[in-house]
Structures are given as structure tokens and as C-alpha cells.
Amino acid sequence: MIDRRDFLRLLGATALTAAHVRPGFAASSPNHVVVVGAGIIGSTVAYYLAKRGAQVTVLDRKGPGLGTTSQSFAYLNASTKTEDRTYHLFNALGVAGWHRLQIELNGALPVRLGGAVHWRSEADEARELLDTLRRCQEWGSAARQIDEATLCALLPNVVPGPVTSAVLYEHEGSLDPLATSEALIAQAKKLGATVRFPVEVTGFDVAGDRVRAVKTSEGEIKADAVVIAAGIGSGALGDALGVHVPYRTSPMTLIHLEPQPPLLERIAFAPGVTLKQEVDGRVVISGRRLDMDASTPLSERSRQILQHAAQFFPQLRDAKILRVIEGLRVYPGSPGDGFPIIGYAGNYKNVYLTFSHSGVTLAPVIAQLATQELLEGVEIDVLAPYRLSRYT
Numbered sequence: 001m002i003d004r005r006d007f008l009r010l011l012g013a014t015a016l017t018a019a020h021v022r023p024g025f026a027a028s029s030p031n032h033v034v035v036v037g038a039g040i041i042g043s044t045v046a047y048y049l050a051k052r053g054a055q056v057t058v059l060d061r062k063g064p065g066l067g068t069t070s071q072s073f074a075y076l077n078a079s080t081k082t083e084d085r086t087y088h089l090f091n092a093l094g095v096a097g098w099h100r101l102q103i104e105l106n107g108a109l110p111v112r113l114g115g116a117v118h119w120r121s122e123a124d125e126a127r128e129l130l131d132t133l134r135r136c137q138e139w140g141s142a143a144r145q146i147d148e149a150t151l152c153a154l155l156p157n158v159v160p161g162p163v164t165s166a167v168l169y170e171h172e173g174s175l176d177p178l179a180t181s182e183a184l185i186a187q188a189k190k191l192g193a194t195v196r197f198p199v200e201v202t203g204f205d206v207a208g209d210r211v212r213a214v215k216t217s218e219g220e221i222k223a224d225a226v227v228i229a230a231g232i233g234s235g236a237l238g239d240a241l242g243v244h245v246p247y248r249t250s251p252m253t254l255i256h257l258e259p260q261p262p263l264l265e266r267i268a269f270a271p272g273v274t275l276k277q278e279v280d281g282r283v284v285i286s287g288r289r290l291d292m293d294a295s296t297p298l299s300e301r302s303r304q305i306l307q308h309a310a311q312f313f314p315q316l317r318d319a320k321i322l323r324v325i326e327g328l329r330v331y332p333g334s335p336g337d338g339f340p341i342i343g344y345a346g347n348y349k350n351v352y353l354t355f356s357h358s359g360v361t362l363a364p365v366i367a368q369l370a371t372q373e374l375l376e377g378v379e380i381d382v383l384a385p386y387r388l389s390r391y392t
Helices: 004-016 040-051 085-104 123-138 148-154 177-190 231-240 298-312 359-376 381-386
Strands: 019-021 032-036 055-059 116-120 143-145 165-169 173-175 194-196 201-207 210-216 219-222 225-228 247-257 267-270 273-277 283-287 321-332 341-344 351-355 378-380
Touching (some): 032 040, 040 351, 085 173, 085 381, 116 123, 123 143, 148 165, 177 194, 201 231, 231 247, 231 321, 341 359, 351 359, 359 378, 359 381, 378 381
Parallel strands (some): 032 055, 116 267
Antiparallel strands (some): 116 165, 210 219, 247 283
């Protein structure tokens, strides 16, 4: 079992990964970095760059966390990434990064890091849950099988129904993606970053293999380096540079309920539905594997998801829906492995991509390593599987 101290050392271990100087890197670090996108990755990158003393300008067409980030359930985890050990461990570094950031910022972030509880009633799903647990344990996760009594102690308001298997992932958690993006942008501004929104990026002033300026709806902004952290908008920005950034999407629905009395201190993965409670009291629900006709009106589908969730948490039976988000999950590659795209774009020497499906979980480790690559001119080996070049 990994204790908390060892877990928090995970992120520090990235400093021990192999790295070498990037070919063609100028001896001096970029003075001015323009970050395009103020979602969870862009805001975290801006914070780390500003912390290192870089001059940072953040541009966003809406505002912090209002784009792709706003459509995320924001589950901080490695347990759902078990198709590849390297990627699983990369996500574990991301989770550790949130624990570390919350300590570094004296608890200023709206995150809950009390773990995640999964349980299943159907035999085949129960076996799958335990198979995943075993794989995560073999890869070093602080996770264990629990009995029904422990489940109910961890989720004191739950009516779990039949429990065939149950699991606790101790270090996982969740965050409020909008409020966290805002908080990190505020921290970056305290460190000297400039933030401009709403502003549209309309193109780039390119000279050879470098971008000299970012063209916006408010004029040009000179740049020594550009970080593209625009979520689904990364594709169009890549096109403007003549760089293909492949991705695919899948539909998703999130239900936000009006603030409730304290209900959940950790994430609940019930059969068919997932719930969390934000620090402001809102309960967020994601329906999983519920058999519903796609032609059913959104209002009715939302009602059915809430009704299903209330089977496990009866306090929600009369809860009012604050809003329903129907959007898209974004996966790099089309088709592809779905893993992140991190690193320099094509042949450009100063345009850096940070594009990821699991962007909320990975934001701290992506931001820390991207900052090191940008300011130190190194290529970090742990990022090698996630370069854009794997698609060419």
C-alpha cells in the first residue's frame, strides 16, 4: 500500500526522468510566452510558467474554464486508465500533482481528495471491477476491495442496493473545473501573468519555423513561444499553422443540481451512475450505461438520470436541476490511442501543444513538464509516447 507521503513523492519523481537538450534550442529561455486557452490545462500551464518567472499572456475566447473544461465531470484518477501501464502511471502523477498543488496553495483550490468508491451489483460488472482493481494494485495504486459495511461508512447517506463487489481508490478525487481554472488564473496573475478575454485568436505571424506573433481580434501580440491549450479548439489553431491535430469526440451529459446539504465527501460510482458534490454544495451527476433512447428529449433523459441516482441517494428525490450540460468528450487521434498530444507542433520551434482527453487529471504533470521543456530546452523522456509525431 502506498501511503500519502510516498504518493506525493510521485510527482517529484518526474524530475528524475531522463531528459536531453532539444536540437536547435536557443541558449536563452523564451521571455514572453502566450498561452492560448484558459481552461484547466492552460490555467495550470500559466501558473507554472509564471511561477518560474516567465512573462505570460493568457488568451481565451470566453473566460477561464468556460470552454471544453466546463464539460468535464473532473474525476481525478488513474483507475479508469488501465489499457496501458505507462499511461496509467502518467495519470497517477497527475493525481499526485493535485494533492501537491492543494498543499502548495494552502487549500485554495475547490478540490475534494477523499477518494472514490465503486460498487457493482451485476456479476459480470463486479468481476470487471475486481479485475481492474487487481491491475491497479499491481501497478502501485493505493486501492483495495471493501465490504458493504465499509462502503456505507465511506458514503453514510447511501442506499447501495445489492453489492456484489466494492472498491476504494484512496487518493483519487474531483474538482470544480470552472472554479479551479479561475483560481489558478488568479494565482498566475498574482505572479505577474496578463489575462485577456474575451478575445479570439485569428491567426499567427509566422517566419520560417517560428511564430513571431499571435493575431487576435484585438491586434497582434508578440511572442517568444506559444502554448496551445485550447481543448477542442486546438484542431482549428493547428490548421491555421498547417499542422494537423487529430481528434475524435463522443457525446456526454452532466446534470448539475442546486446546492444540497452535505451528502458526499468522495466520488460515488454506483451501478449506472456517478455522483460527486462540489465544495459549494452542488451535486453533479453523470449517467453511465443507462439504457435510454437517444431521441428522448434532454429534459426527460435528465429526469431519468436523476431518478436513477436517487435510488442510491434518496435525499436527491426532490432536488432541483440547476443546469444540464450536453457536450462532447474530446479524444486525441482519429482514430488513435486517445492519449494526450504534448510537445512542439510539427516543425515549429516555439509552438507547444497541450491537448488531452484526461486534461483535468493530467493538468499538473503536463504543466510542470511543459514548463521545463519550454524554459530549459530539454526533451523529457516521459513525454515521448505523447508527441504529435506518432500520427505522422
